[in-house]
Amino acid sequence: MAQTLPKHGCRSRKEFLISRRQALHHGKLIKRSCSMNTTKKMVTALLGIMLGVMGVSGLYAQSNFIVSNRADFSEHTQTFAPEDTLYIKVQDEQIDALSVKENTYELEARDSDVEYRGHLNNHLNGTWTAAIPLSGLANQGSSWKLSVEIEDDRDNVFKGKLMITIGAAGTPATPAYEHEVSGRLDSLGTDFLHLGPVQVHVDNTTEYRGEDGSQRSFAHLAAGQKLEISAYADSTGRLFARKVYIEDQGSNHEKRSLELKTTIQEAGDGYIIVANTRLNLSSEASVRNENGEYMAVQDLQAGTFVEIVVRYDNGEWLVKSIEVNDRHGHDSGKHDDDDRDSIEIAGRIQAKEGDGTITVRGHVITVTDSTRIEGSEDSALTYADLVVGMYVEVKAWYNSDSTLVAVKIEAETHDREDDIELTARIDSLGTDVIVLGHFTFTVDSSTQIYDNRKNPISFADLSVGMIVEIEGRRLADGTYLAMKIKIEDRVESEVEVSGPIDALTDSTISVSGREFAVVAHTVVYDQNKQKIDFGSLSTGQVVEVRGQLLPSGTLIAIRIKLEDNDTGTIEVEGPIDSLAQNMVMVLGLEFTVDAATVIEDKNDSTLTFDALQVGQTVEIKAVVQNDGTRLATRIHIEDVVVATGSASAVSNSSVVVAGTEFFFDATLIVLDANNTVVDQSALQSGQVLQVRATRQADNTTLATRISIENDVVVASVDNTPGTLPGEFTLQQNYPNPFNPSTIIRFTISSVEQNSARVSLRIFNVLGQEVRTLLDNAPARAGAYELTWDGRDDNGRTLASGVYLYQLTVGSVAQTKRMVFMQ
Known part of the structure; x- marks a missing residue:
């Protein structure tokens, strides 16, 4: 639920701006198979259905950040009435919904010191939504900034910022621009200020601040001072000051100038009218549009929001430059470009075109001469230095036509x-x-x-x-x-709950009072670690569930294993939520602590209750009392480490990441890049791994979960017995998206499949087969890889787009999606 929070306090206006911008810029507020005994027509139909579910038609849509006053998101709008509900929707299939570490929205008033924060609802399919009732917000300001941030553990990031307006009750809202005037105060009256030719009115609601952020009044104003004024315009175009920042006295030797952020009232040959003031253009004046391109002053439309520089030359105030900024204005003290409608994304460049655009995670972004491009160590780069496959972080602005223009690109040029x-x-x-x-x-x-x-x-x-x-x-x-x-508030998000099953649905399991979502990648084992169907579970059975805690509080089941434990005991492992007298809460479950409760550190040394801290990862064993309460019999503090890096060595009992050896045993869970549980032998040297481990009493580090962040590209195939994965698996192609070629890997391991026939085929979005890489070939158990060069069976290069690759072993098939970018 959203909550109201105070603003950040700072000693000076400069500190306020720096801390506030950085806080808002960086801050938080959170295997399928099918029978091959079908006709080709049925395969085509199946692929069509799959593509429909995947939403291929919207794969490259720019409108993946939508705000609306309609629950069905049928219309994007940034103007709202107070009785509306603000609906937010973000779509990004390339963010791993099961390993999200940031998932937050922030709604910030531009006219008052109010912020609302909360988590978006993770639908676990690449879609995040939120619904925020706006009743009561209009009296706290009409102009608001909405920010969302979603980030996974694989460095995929989406950040979006939109300005929205809440209008008067019962009337349609209209954009509320924040006008700015910066310059030297020439003269003042009882209710107005003159900065050069521009007049700004003041009243008893105007706020005055000194350069150090201290409170000031109208009486502190004097001619010659430098002022920064945030204002609004009435229906006649007059400016009224909301806030006035008094900077310093200024120098009489300085060249007199004025900076304005305001709306055009009229534009003609050699002049403009703003704030009811006519300003002539100097002979060298430049006029640029949102893309930084030159334009004629006559092309400026009334109502266009612009940034203007005016200078006093030879007895006349002349316009030196005009830059169109037709999105939203800013409040003084909040007037940096961070307030423009924008997105920030991180990922690999999928395509680079000759027209000056790059594609990152499906977003086509224009790169202009004004785009700032930096490499590692802040080295300056050019558009020519950007290459397909390079990892980049991009900040881009929305133009009025919803296209994106890159403001800054940070490229990783180091290893x-x-x-x-x-x-x-x-x-x-x-x-x-x-x-x-x-x-x-x-x-x-x-x-x-x-x-x-x-x-x-x-x-x-x-x-x-x-x-x-x-x-x-x-x-x-x-x-x-x-x-x-x-x-950080806690080390990691892995959790474990053991106890009787309280309830079951088709997509959830509740154990000891906590509900876990069951997803396509959830695996279920019996007591002998043989895979079984989720549908075979029943209430009352004792299970151990290992899962992931998402920022929103949702629990995702990764592995469910049947146990033989006494139904009267439960075990929970996770971060401590809160502590009170004789009580500890973990995963929302309360545990009573008494004199008999044993509390231990990683060395099994006995501790007191005072040693427990919020955020610590603990393992709790408890007994359920007759009244339903849980009495903790043992609390063990886990010393958890989560490390991500390239694996320099892999054996059958350990991996080496960043020079540190992490040991593992049979309880280790290994997840591939698709969050599918795979065998330990899937680990390879050179992979980027995220290792979750606990430090042991003997100072060794025991890994409990390893996630393969991305696979290493290898040149040969290992068919050596004894190194085989434990099941038939089709891996995600790498790289993806790709150009000009990609590698497809798969493994065959079970004895029943040793004599199977294997086929690997490529289909287009219509379900038509375009390439056969393997056709009913014999295969022994082992690991295999094939390369596809984006060509059909006739050697012709195919068009950019989405393709499906299907592996068939005997009568069982697996299908995955890939993107070919020309």
């Missing part, structure tokens, strides 16, 4: 194998080092440090015992430099 991400508790701090278990990071002036709200802090604000996430890079001497440090 990502040298990167590491680590989340753990701080063990020790030095003058310029931070130690987390086996990992030591150097901190220097380039290291960015944030609190859990992503507000900038200093290294001195960190302390031993805090949970932090560190993004680091291995240097040439083998040491690690911390690039970014952020305080």
